[in-house]
Amino acid sequence: xxxxxxxxxxxxxxxxxxxxxxxxxxxxxxxxxxxxxxxxxxxxxxxxxxxxxxxxxxxxxxxxxxxxxxxxxxxxxxxxxxxxxxxxxxxxxxxxxxxxxxxxxxxxxxxxxxxxxxxxxxxxxxxxxxxxxxxxxxxxxxxxxxxxxxxxxxxxxxxxxxxxxxxxxxxxxxxxxxxxxxxxxxxxxxxxxxxxxxxxxxxxxxxxxxxxxxxxxxxxxxxxxxxxxxxxxxxxxxxxxxxxxxxxxxxxx
Amino acid sequence: xxxxxxxxxxxxxxxxxxxxxxxxxxxxxxxxxxxxxxxxxxxxxxxxxxxxxxxxxxxxxxxxxxxxxxxxxxxxxxxxxxxxxxxxxxxxxxxxxxxxxxxxxxxxxxxxxxxxxxxxxxxxxxxxxxxxxxxxxxxxxxxxxxxxxxxxxxxxxxxxxxxxxxxxxxxxxxxxxxxxxxxxxxxxxxxxxxxxxxxxxxxxxxxxxxxxxxxxxxxxxxxxxxxxxxxxxxxxxxxxxxxxxxxxxxxxx
DNA sequence: CGTGTATTTGAATGCCCTCAAGGGAGGTGG
DNA sequence: CCACCTCCCTTGAGGGCATTCAAATACACG
Numbered sequence: 034x035x036x037x038x039x040x041x042x043x044x045x046x047x048x049x050x051x052x053x054x055x056x057x058x059x060x061x062x063x064x065x066x067x068x069x070x071x072x073x074x075x076x077x078x079x080x081x082x083x084x085x086x087x088x089x090x091x092x093x094x095x096x097x098x099x100x101x102x103x104x105x106x107x108x109x110x111x112x113x114x115x116x117x118x119x120x121x122x123x124x125x126x127x128x129x130x131x132x133x134x135x136x137x138x139x140x141x142x143x144x145x146x147x148x149x150x151x152x153x154x155x156x157x158x159x160x161x162x163x164x165x166x167x168x169x170x171x172x173x174x175x176x177x178x179x180x181x182x183x184x185x186x187x188x189x190x191x192x193x194x195x196x197x198x199x200x201x202x203x204x205x206x207x208x209x210x211x212x213x214x215x216x217x218x219x220x221x222x223x224x225x226x227x228x229x230x231x232x233x234x235x236x237x238x239x240x241x242x243x244x245x246x247x248x249x250x251x252x253x254x255x256x257x258x259x260x261x262x263x264x265x266x267x268x269x270x271x272x273x274x275x276x277x278x279x280x281x282x283x284x285x286x
Numbered sequence: 287x288x289x290x291x292x293x294x295x296x297x298x299x300x301x302x303x304x305x306x307x308x309x310x311x312x313x314x315x316x317x318x319x320x321x322x323x324x325x326x327x328x329x330x331x332x333x334x335x336x337x338x339x340x341x342x343x344x345x346x347x348x349x350x351x352x353x354x355x356x357x358x359x360x361x362x363x364x365x366x367x368x369x370x371x372x373x374x375x376x377x378x379x380x381x382x383x384x385x386x387x388x389x390x391x392x393x394x395x396x397x398x399x400x401x402x403x404x405x406x407x408x409x410x411x412x413x414x415x416x417x418x419x420x421x422x423x424x425x426x427x428x429x430x431x432x433x434x435x436x437x438x439x440x441x442x443x444x445x446x447x448x449x450x451x452x453x454x455x456x457x458x459x460x461x462x463x464x465x466x467x468x469x470x471x472x473x474x475x476x477x478x479x480x481x482x483x484x485x486x487x488x489x490x491x492x493x494x495x496x497x498x499x500x501x502x503x504x505x506x507x508x509x510x511x512x513x514x515x516x517x518x519x520x521x522x523x524x525x526x527x528x529x530x531x532x533x534x535x536x537x538x539x
Numbered sequence: 540c541g542t543g544t545a546t547t548t549g550a551a552t553g554c555c556c557t558c559a560a561g562g563g564a565g566g567t568g569g
Numbered sequence: 570c571c572a573c574c575t576c577c578c579t580t581g582a583g584g585g586c587a588t589t590c591a592a593a594t595a596c597a598c599g
Contacts, residue, residue, distance in 0.1 A: 109441045112527055117444040119437050134423075134430050135534060140437055162419035169422045170387075170415050176429035177387050183436040184372050184393055188362045191370040191443050191488030195587075226545065235444030240587050242547065259545070259596090274365055281388060448555075479577065493555050495579060512564090512577070 040081035040144075042152070047101060049075060054101065054125050054285055059212045061282040070165055071286055074153050081105075081148040083224075087128065088142040094132040096152050099286050100124045103148030104224055108232070109140045118233040120182055121145075121206055124213045125285050127175050133158055146224045153286070171284035178283065190235045193273065195244045198234045201273035203254055207263040208278050223261045230261075293334035293397075295405070300354060302328060307354065307378050307538055312465045314535040323418055324539055327406050334401040336477075340381065341395040347385040349405050352539055353377045356401030357477050361485070362393045371486040373435055374398075374459055377466045378538050380428050386411055399477045406539070424537035431536065443488045446526065448497045451487045454526035456507055460516040461531050476514045483514075 047053075049072040054060065063071070079098065081087055087105060088094050105122040119140060122128055132138040133155040162169040189201045207221040215221060231241035248254045253269050255262040263269070270277060300306075302325040307313065316324070332351065334340055340358065341347050358375040372393060375381055385391040386408040415422045442454045460474040468474060484494035501507045506522050508515040516522070523530060 115445040117441040162423050166415035173426040187440050188370040192368040
């Protein structure tokens, strides 16, 4: 068994005011006060290796995180080891909110690539709610956005065929990635294995492989370097009958 | 085609202070100030018939609701009519938050039985966030709780067998119902058809029927009067390998 | 090179689907 | 009071999608 990746605090290199994510057009602009609070709310940064477990089911994590860079995924396990991937996490997403609000995590989060995260202290969450109702509203909004994505994923796993599901998933991830500037003008490269796809779609690896092959044959995606290159998001969207992400601006903590 | 049920505003019969739900041990106590605000935040009540659509995908609902009585479910449709039920709503649950925060609903909600709902004005949500950080926190908590339930449902649909799925679902609903006093000391009666179960589990009605029959043969549930009577929650939990709901107190708006 | 991980393919099985039809319960109207 | 309708549950048959088992190939890394 290979050594699983770890994670280490790396102090504070990115200031909130000059955060590269915050410049992107998907994120709503914060006013100076809000930005000052967030900047002060931030406790430091965490660098995680690929494969590192950032949060784990059953633990009482003391922190909230916002992803600055890299890819990860949220998942749950059944006792016999069956795994369900619930969603993917990308730059700008927040993780650990469940633990922050309710004390105990009910899912785990693992890094798919090296990641950089902003750490926030959960003890100071109430302070945020008291002093910055706009930010409090944003956090609810973020939780609600996650719920939306889950609704969509559940619809897909429950009611779409294997081919539709795979097309939806890859279109969904690629769309989200584009919004936060991953892939630039070129195609999006998603650092996942077919096992990840299988565990997201509720399928076996073998059948996932055969399904993905169909997508490859249709030149919608490529599979290489241990990852997926999405060639034709719109083709995937059409195949899955999925209308895409909404265009609303979102907050970034 | 039968006439679908409707819904009508019925003024205001239940005062928040004497709300029967609020007396239950699952809900955390509110202080006087909070209660006064909620009471004032409440705009009226809505009575809905069985089958009524309370919220619908794509609409811009102006209201948030808390369920006072009755059963309902949240769902999404694919364009060709395939339906996925995302979760059930019971007394004490809040619906319409997505619409309240983001403007547009991405799922629909339908009544499974006659329902009574508290109506809140979404325009005043920001007022709540500004003046009552504790309540704002509660709303985030509620959103996060919904996310938890969805995670669990997704795990089930993605990774459990048909029999496990059915057992989990019925145990889950019955457990939630008991917490809000439905069924009293006796067994819980869930007003759903096998079609609802099928659309929740991602199965066909035919196979759902055969699966439920196994649960009936094992004397875990009964099916009658167009609904399900849960006889043995613990038996279902054991079959599904599900550890049950957590015991944390929750807020009630 | 050897080892480990990921992808690919084939074969056999089986879970679950669709199609089809029948039956029971409750409501409505003649 | 019975005929009829509708909704829901039930059952059987046959087929297909997806699974498991098994093994081969490819690739990266030390």
